[in-house]
Amino acid sequence: xxxxxxxxxxxxxxxxxxxxxxxxxxxxxxxxxxxxxxxxxxxxxxxxxxxxxxxxxxxxxxxxxxxxxxxxxxxxxxxxxxxxxxxxxxxxxxxxxxxxxxxxxxxxxxxxxxxxxxxxxxxxxxxxxxxxxxxxxxxxxxxxxxxxxxxxxxxxxxxxxxxxxxxxxxxxxxxxxxxxxxxxxxxxxxxxxxxxxxxxxxxxxxxxxxxxxxxxxxxxxxxxxxxxxxxxxxxxxxxxxxxxxxxxxxxxxxxxxxxxxxxxxxxxxxxxxxxxxxxxxxxxxxxxxxxxxxxxxxxxxxxxx
Amino acid sequence: xxxxxxxxxxxxxxxxxxxxxxxxxxxxxxxxxxxxxxxxxxxxxxxxxxxxxxxxxxxxxxxxxxxxxxxxxxxxxxxxxxxxxxxxxxxxxxxxxxxxxxxxxxxxxxxxxxxxxxxxxxxxxxxxxxxxxxxxxxxxxxxxxxxxxxxxxxxxxxxxxxxxxxxxxxxxxxxxxxxxxxxxxxxxxxxxxxxxxxxxxxxxxxxxxxxxxxxxxxxxxxxxxxxxxxxxxxxxxxxxxxxxxxxxxxxxxxxxxxxxxxxxxxxxxxxxxxxxxxxxxxxxxxxxxxxxxxxxxxxxxxxxxxxxxxxxxxxxxxxxxxxxxxxxxxxxxxxxxxxxxxxxxxxxxxxxxxxxxxxxxxxxxxxxxxxxxxxxxxxxxxxxxxxxxxxxxxxxxxxxxxxxxxxxxxxxxxxxxxxxxxxxxxxxxxxxxxxxxxxxxxxxxxxxxxxxxxx
Numbered sequence: 001x002x003x004x005x006x007x008x009x010x011x012x013x014x015x016x017x018x019x020x021x022x023x024x025x026x027x028x029x030x031x032x033x034x035x036x037x038x039x040x041x042x043x044x045x046x047x048x049x050x051x052x053x054x055x056x057x058x059x060x061x062x063x064x065x066x067x068x069x070x071x072x073x074x075x076x077x078x079x080x081x082x083x084x085x086x087x088x089x090x091x092x093x094x095x096x097x098x099x100x101x102x103x104x105x106x107x108x109x110x111x112x113x114x115x116x117x118x119x120x121x122x123x124x125x126x127x128x129x130x131x132x133x134x135x136x137x138x139x140x141x142x143x144x145x146x147x148x149x150x151x152x153x154x155x156x157x158x159x160x161x162x163x164x165x166x167x168x169x170x171x172x173x174x175x176x177x178x179x180x181x182x183x184x185x186x187x188x189x190x191x192x193x194x195x196x197x198x199x200x201x202x203x204x205x206x207x208x209x210x211x212x213x214x215x216x217x218x219x220x221x222x223x224x225x226x227x228x229x230x231x232x233x234x235x236x237x238x239x240x241x242x243x244x245x246x247x248x249x250x251x252x253x254x255x256x257x258x259x260x261x262x263x264x265x266x267x268x269x270x271x272x273x274x275x276x277x278x279x280x281x282x283x284x285x286x287x288x289x290x291x292x293x294x295x296x297x298x299x300x301x302x303x304x305x
Numbered sequence: 306x307x308x309x310x311x312x313x314x315x316x317x318x319x320x321x322x323x324x325x326x327x328x329x330x331x332x333x334x335x336x337x338x339x340x341x342x343x344x345x346x347x348x349x350x351x352x353x354x355x356x357x358x359x360x361x362x363x364x365x366x367x368x369x370x371x372x373x374x375x376x377x378x379x380x381x382x383x384x385x386x387x388x389x390x391x392x393x394x395x396x397x398x399x400x401x402x403x404x405x406x407x408x409x410x411x412x413x414x415x416x417x418x419x420x421x422x423x424x425x426x427x428x429x430x431x432x433x434x435x436x437x438x439x440x441x442x443x444x445x446x447x448x449x450x451x452x453x454x455x456x457x458x459x460x461x462x463x464x465x466x467x468x469x470x471x472x473x474x475x476x477x478x479x480x481x482x483x484x485x486x487x488x489x490x491x492x493x494x495x496x497x498x499x500x501x502x503x504x505x506x507x508x509x510x511x512x513x514x515x516x517x518x519x520x521x522x523x524x525x526x527x528x529x530x531x532x533x534x535x536x537x538x539x540x541x542x543x544x545x546x547x548x549x550x551x552x553x554x555x556x557x558x559x560x561x562x563x564x565x566x567x568x569x570x571x572x573x574x575x576x577x578x579x580x581x582x583x584x585x586x587x588x589x590x591x592x593x594x595x596x597x598x599x600x601x602x603x604x605x606x607x608x609x610x611x612x613x614x615x616x617x618x619x620x621x622x623x624x625x626x627x628x629x630x631x632x633x634x635x636x637x638x639x640x641x642x643x644x645x646x647x648x649x650x651x652x653x654x655x656x657x658x659x660x661x662x663x664x665x666x667x668x669x670x671x672x673x674x675x676x677x678x679x680x681x682x683x684x685x686x687x688x689x690x691x692x693x694x695x696x697x698x699x700x701x702x703x704x705x706x707x708x709x710x711x712x713x714x715x716x717x718x719x720x721x722x723x724x725x726x727x728x729x730x731x732x733x734x735x736x737x738x739x740x741x742x743x744x745x746x747x748x749x750x751x752x753x754x755x756x757x758x759x760x
Contacts, residue, residue: 048600070602078600082593101601145597155600 001026001184002047002153007056009042009208016042018208019056024186026152029179031199032188033291035299039208040188041081044157047186048078060153074102077151079159083138084145087131091122091141094130095148102149109148116144119174136167143171147178154178156187160194172198192291202291206299219294228287229259229270236279243273260289325673333680340687343699354449354696356703358415359383360407360438362399365425369468373421373458382453382696386415401436408440408553411720411730416440416554417450419458426468433546440554442565442723446694458546471510484510555723560636567631568718569691571624572711573682575657578623579616580678583661584671586612609753613658613746620654621647642721645728649717652738656710659745666752685709713737 002024009017017039024030034040045051046058049065049072058065065072085094095113099105104112117123120140122133130138143159156175160168175198179185189195195202202219204212212219231237233255241250241257247269248261261267267286274284320326361377363370378385388396389403404418420436435458441447475483491506558564589595598608628646632639639646664681668674686692688702689711695703706712717734720726 045596048596050596050599070604073600073602076600078597080593080596082591082596084593084597086594087592098597098601101598101603103602 001028001061002186003057003059004043004047005057005059007043007046007053007058009046009051009053015208017046017053020205020208020210021056022203022210022213024153024184026184027179027182029175029185029187029198029200031195031202032186032205033190033192033195033202033295034205035190038206038299040205041157042208043205044078044155044186044188047153048076048155049073074149075152077146077149077154079143079146079154079156081157081159081161083135083142085130085138085142088129090127091117091130091133092126094141095145098145099148104149112148112150116148119177120144120170134164134167135162136164136170139163139167140170140174143174147183152184154183154185156185158189159187160189160191192295196291204295204298211298212294216291219291220289222294222297227261227267228289228293229261229267230285230287231257231259231279231283233257236277237283240274240277240279244270323670323672325668325670326676329676329680333676333683336680336684337687340684340698340702343697343702354382354446354453354694355698356384356700357382357417357446357450357696358386359450359454360386360399360404360415360418361421362387362401362404362418363421364401364423365421366423367421367425367468370421370425376457376460377419377454380453380457382449404438405553408438409724411724411726411734412716413440416442416446417454418553419454426472435546435548437548437550438553439550440724441552441561442555442719443690443694444562444565446696449694449696458548555725557725558723559638561723563631563635564637564722565719567628567635567637567722568715569686569711570631571627571718572653572657572689572714573686573691574627575620575624575654576660576682576685576711577678579620579654579657579661580664580674580682582616582619583612583658583665584674586662586665587671587674605754606750609662609750613655613662616658616661617651617654620657621650624650624654637722639722642725645721645726645731646718648728648735649714649721649731652735652742653710653714653717655742656714656738656745659742659749660710662749663745663752666749685711690715710738710741713741 002022004020004022007017007020008015020039020043032040032043042051046053047065052066060072060075063072086097089097092113095116096109099109099112113126114123117126120143122137122141125133125137130141133141139159139162143156146154154175160171163171172194175185175187185198187195187198196216199216201213201215203210204219212222231240233241233252237257241252241259244250244259244261247265248259250260251258259270261270271281271284274281359377361374363374374385374387377383387399389399389407390396401420401422404420407413408416408418416439418438420438422434422436424434426433437454439447439450471483474486478486487509488506491502491509494500494505495502555561555564595608599605625643625647628637628639628650631637660681661678664674664678668677688695688698688706689709690706691711695706695712698706713734717731717738720731720734724730
């Protein structure tokens with residue numbers, strides 16, 4: 001459905017995107033995950049036609065995507081990172097404006113506004129100026145404003161920033177419902193749990209390059225370990241730490257050892273060693289690696305600009 | 306105390322971060338002080354008004370009239386116009402018949418005219434006859450011109466009065482007896498005070514009794530006292546000089562003072578209002594609204610032109626409300642001219658809106674736009690004539706007056722309310738306002754496409 005081919009975008013000397021290629025199938029819920037300044041927003045801006053690439057091509061259903069292509073834009077919906085709504089106007093008035101920009105009018109527009117407001121539980125307060133809404137309510141409206149014209153592809157640029165858990169849940173459920181109904185979604189975020197919950201495929205982007213691409217399971221397989229065993233870092237456990245160190249990656253953080261065994265290491269050997277040292281089983285917890293582990297593994301721990 | 310100092314430091318840091326705010330803080334006072342200094346002639350060698358266009362027609366054929374015109378030319382406050390430029394660029398002397406049409410046309414080259422008529426010196430009555438035509442649109446300028454004209458004319462009155470006396474004597478005595486009288490008088494003067502009898506006789510016959518020379522000599526000695534006496538002399542002569550005045554434009558205007566001023570008020574009000582509304586572009590940018598709009602089937606040009614049209618509509622409404630208020634509160638006649646006034650408001654609002662758009666296009670932040678707006682609006686109002694007649698400014702600054710939208714908007718408003726121009730007469734002014742709008746909007750759109758407002 002969406003194809004990016006060798007897309008490069010520069011801002012002066014800074015290369016924001018470097019030779020990025022990406023294919024999205026219809027109905028995908030694609031997560032674009034990356035630290036600040038990784039190139040997520042630039043990718044979104046290029047797909048939305050807000051900017052032109054320096055090189056490479058973008059196409060939606062075979063039609064080139066560009067700033068000048070208004071037909072392609074009819075198939076797109078953008079949920080900006082900001083609450084991009086007119087605060088003095090009511091929810092109904094805001095939706096009417098955005099609906100009309102996409103050529104909707106009359107009874108059809110009214111019906112879609114009603115549906116949208118009902119879906120995000122704002123129908124009761126549809127006539128109030130939205131500046132009187134809570135942050136979560138504004139976020140929900142920000143989302144449905146991009147869906148009124150029923151796009152094929154929805155671009156969500158960190159749509160849950162500063163949202164309370166209830167509104168976040170409502171947004172998730174709404175997006176999942178839309179996705180089930182066939183909407184293709186690109187969801188840019190740096191919240192791992194959001195990508196984990198929502199996305200069928202995830203791209204990890206950093207410094208303008210896509211470092212990894214695949215489903216959560218596929219990404220987890222890129223880690224050089226499958227499990228992580230945690231236990232307290234005390235004098236009693238130090239001998240165990242020394243014994244297992246050659247068999248995997250051992251890190252110590254906040255008085256806790258984290259052991260990520262190599263795939264060929266048998267966990268029974270680990271527990272046998274612990275038992276031999278008289279350490280009780282309650283000291284040990286085993287965890288599956290998370291997306292965060294993959295993310296940090298790929299992008300590193302250095303702070304970003 | 307420490308929190309107070311920290312907060313104070315924060316404000317100064319923010320201030321010095323904005324290059325525009327810093328430069329305008331220092332630039333605006335300099336520009337304003339310079340402008341006001343020029344107006345009030347502080348440290349200016351050529352203080353006072355300069356280059357006020359004054360048409361002069363000498364229909365008297367009297368050489369003394371030519372000398373009066375020469376004196377007016379020497380008065381640096383005036384730029385004396387005596388020729389009519391024909392469409393083929395050839396010139397001929399102005400006639401009295403030319404004056405009214407030229408003064409009544411929009412954007413007239415002169416608003417004041419003096420006619421020395423054929424009966425400047427009459428043989429039927431003792432005294433002089435002059436005509437003064439005016440378009441007293443601006444009260445300050447009109448009073449200035451009146452004062453300067455009186456000074457110049459009355460310093461040449463004695464010579465002309467002498468001529469009047471001779472003409473009258475000739476009528477009653479006949480030419481032969483008057484010649485005889487003059488020769489006898491010249492003989493008495495010559496024998497009593499010396500001098501060439503024939504020359505004295507010639508001067509008497511020409512009406513030159515030496516009073517004018519005496520008065521000019523006294524004034525030439527300089528000083529306030531000399532000036533004061535000269536003006537006293539002028540007061541005496543003013544009884545003998547009949548100046549026929551005619552207000553060529555705006556004669557029937559009710560509440561003339563307010564009518565002359567309201568255009569300047571209106572345009573300044575509109576400039577401030579619309580430049581403030583242009584900063585809404587920054588608010589929409591910062592809210593991410595442009596991202597959302599540009600992701601929809603909307604172009605940058607459509608966003609800008611919608612802002613422009615909104616500004617124009619708002620401006621027209623605000624101007625009309627202002628004029629209606631001026632009509633009801635100050636007695637300005639507005640309602641009979643509402644259609645034409647609305648048209649001028651439309652073009653003026655378009656020019657002002659384009660100015661606001663340009664401000665937003667060239668500024669990096671709403672604060673910078675606001676500072677720049679204050680500076681430019683004050684500057685344009687000053688040199689465009691909204692505060693005082695532009696003739697009070699040095700001539701090199703006057704060159705820029707006609708480049709301002711303030712000047713042409715005021716021309717439009719006064720054309721409707723003061724000169725009662727019709728649509729055809731207003732077209733040149735409207736065309737210039739449209740031209741200003743087109744040029745400024747072209748620059749603004751070009752800057753918008755290259756600037757950061759849609760970034």
